[in-house]
Amino acid sequence: MSLEPQLTAPPAPISPNKRIWGRRASAVAGFVATVFLTFLGLLAITFFIGRVIPIDPVLAVVGDRATNAVYEAARVQMGLDKPLVVQFFHYVVGVFTGDLGQSVSTGRSVAEDISRFFPATLEMATIGIIIGVVIGVPLGVIAASGQGSWVDQIIRVVGLLGYSMPAFWLGLVGLALFYARLRWVGGPGRLDIFYDGLVSPVTGLILIDSLLAGEFDIFWNAINHLILPASVLGFFSLAYIARMTRSFMLDQLNQEFVTTARVKGVPERVVIWRHAFNPIRVQLITVIGLSYAGLLEGSVMIETVFSWPGIGNYLTTALLNADMNAVLGSTLVIGAVFIFINKISDVLYRVLDPRAR
Amino acid sequence: MSALLSVENLRVSFPTHRGRVEVVKGVSFELGRERLGIVGESGSGKSMTGRSILKLIHKPGLVTADRMEFDGVDLRSQSEKQMRAIRGARISMVMQDPKFSLNPVMTVGEQIAEALVTHEKLPRREVNERILAMLEAVRINDPTRVAGLYPHEVSGGMGQRVMIAMMLIPSPELLIADEPTSALDVSVQAQVLDIIDDLVTTKGMGLILISHDLNLVSRYCDRILVMNSGVVVEECAAGQLERATHPYTRGLLAAMPVLNEQREELPVLDRTQWAGT
Known part of the structure; x- marks a missing residue:
């Protein structure tokens, strides 16, 4: 055995650049795979739950006085005579080609219905969560930095009220006061009747569609109608977000590194916002993401009170009419929104917290 | 020698x-x-003494003193704003565990830069140079x-440095080191203390080294205060620790094992010999 040093070249070092890109590519692939698998799992669960609950979709179509022959024909036509696995396969294929089936109660395709109802909820929930975050987070921070002071007490009382007041009651009182008496805001519905149907839906979000069409009157009218229900929704998320922010902040303000910042002579404002608030952004994103997803589910109470054509109303009506395609379709969309928001939060964690990278 | 810091009858209480x-x-x-060493067991009030010099004891904690003067400045009458100009710039404090005392979401460089630019407006380039030099x-x-790097990416010894x-x-002119090595491995303890000692001596600063380790304090300090249950029970030069008279100090010294000794068992502190706990 020779003792000479081996003359073969050492393996060529991978350039750090290439390694980073390789890691990014596999991270993206893994991301897509988890989203896909989660979605497939959601699809399976909603489908099978939809099939095992004791609701007869055939009966919902033909009515309970149909003859056996008519009943059977409808059953075959709806594909319900095939084995469950085959039905599931057809459903999955349909979903991936954008076909969620026909809705029995509206007579339109479920996909079309959802594209009509979901933007209404999206618009309201988005404005609602913005109100909740923009007001709730600072309130929580202020309450925590003056723990026990009268400011803290007031914020806690406001939070408690937000928690305990029924949404429909607050909505009704809001309508009675700001619409019926003071005339500050628009009434129920997304627009005044004479504006209805004037802008062609592009995104389905009236705020955006009216801007695209350059119709500022309609834009203002839509805001007028939106502001009250969105504020009611926003008040609830505000209460929750402020409460959580306060408790996260109290946790941070007791940490040693906050004392370190004070030892350095850093002004209190910087201590609070840079040293105590920055580390809690990750936790806040979880809270905000979950509240937002909850709002996107559509609040039936608020939508009913404000005659809002949202997904919550659609889903409830479908459920009461045993309109299974509509129920499954809406559940799927809501589930997809949950997955999407969760994944966005995951990405934000990594941006905001070096420990998660 | 004019005193850099003089404290008289300092009392800290909590409801x-x-x-x-x-x-x-x-x-x-x-x-x-x-270099002054303050030694004592947990709860003896040594950390509270250190923190009250920086007025870092928050409500409902209450600090009173007959005299608390730093370089001619009466610390008791300083407003919070005036204290901020003193903290960091003139009196600073090294804390116990870098795992908790460094901000987890800021890089090491950013945190050091913050300490500097809080007190001195400097161009970015000079800040960077000073950080690297430091x-x-x-x-x-x-x-x-x-x-x-972020704090979770550095070791304990490096974090403390x-x-x-x-x-x-x-x-700063005075550094309070509050148990700066108790969270570190024994092997890096000496290294960290050598660095502190070196910098403090060359810059001619005052140092208060708070520790529960008698040996360590006697090696790195000129003078030692021994505290027990909130009072100073012994004050002596570091070299004369063997001549300590208070039963608590004597008990602590006796409890330290020595290489090649004949004792079968180390004695336990007999707390009945003095009024403390």
Whole structure:
């Protein structure tokens, strides 16, 4: 055995650049795979739950006085005579080609219905969560930095009220006061009747569609109608977000590194916002993401009170009419929104917290 | 020698449901540009003494003193704003565990820079140069790389050296080191203390080294205060610790094992010999 040093070249070092890109590519692939698998799992669960609950979709179509022959024909036509696995396969294929089936109660395709109802909820929930975050987070921070002071007490009382007041009651009182008496805001519905149907839906979000069409009157009218229900929704998320922010902040303000910042002579404002608030952004994103997803589910109470054509109303009506395609379709969309928001939060964690990278 | 810091009858108390509890009961000492060690067990009030000098004891904690003067400035009458100008810039403190005392979401460089620019408006380039020089002064080999790291990416010993760099970069006149090595491995303890000692001596600063380790304090300090249950029970020069008279100090010294000794068993502190706990 020779003792000479081996003359073969050492393996060529991978350039750090290439390694980073390789890691990014596999991270993206893994991301897509988890989203896909989660979605497939959601699809399976909603489908099978939809099939095992004791609701007869055939009966919902033909009515309970149909003859056996008519009943059977409808059953075959709806594909319900095939084995469950085959039905599931057809459903999955349909979903991936954008076909969620026909809705029995509206007579339109479920996909079309959802594209009509979901933007209404999206618009309201988005404005609602913005109100909740923009007001709730600072309130929580202020309450925590003056723990026990009268400011803290007031914020806690406001939070408690937000928690305990029924949404429909607050909505009704809001309508009675700001619409019926003071005339500050628009009434129920997304627009005044004479504006209805004037802008062609592009995104389905009236705020955006009216801007695209350059119709500022309609834009203002839509805001007028939106502001009250969105504020009611926003008040609830505000209460929750402020409460959580306060408790996260109290946790941070007791940490040693906050004392370190004070030892350095850093002004209190910087201590609070840079040293105590920055580390809690990750936790806040979880809270905000979950509240937002909850709002996107559509609040039936608020939508009913404000005659809002949202997904919550659609889903409830479908459920009461045993309109299974509509129920499954809406559940799927809501589930997809949950997955999407969760994944966005995951990405934000990594941006905001070096420990998660 | 004119005193850098003089404290007389310092008392710190906290309210509990059974009334106010005093954790520091009338501590007095004077400090020049020298190294003073404060030794004591957990709960003896040594950390509270350190923090009350920086007025970092928050409500409902209450600090009173007959005299608390730093370089001619009466600390008791300083407003919070005036204290901020003193903290970091003139009196600084190294804390116990870098795992908790460094901000987890800021890079090491950003945190050191903050300590500097809070007190001095400097151009960005000069700030960077000072940071790198300071990191080198605490014997970090690759300062450019380390400045870009997050606290969870550095070891405990390195974290504590970063902490020292951060606290010394505005060139304070007094450094309080509150158990700076108790969270570190024994092997890096001496290294960290050597760095502190070195910087403090060359810059002619005052140092208060708070520790529960008698040996360590007698090695790195000129003078020692021994505290027990909120009072100073012994004050002596570091070299004369063997001549300590208080039963608590004597008990502590006796409880220290010595190489090649004949004793079968180390004695336990007999707390009935003095009024303390």
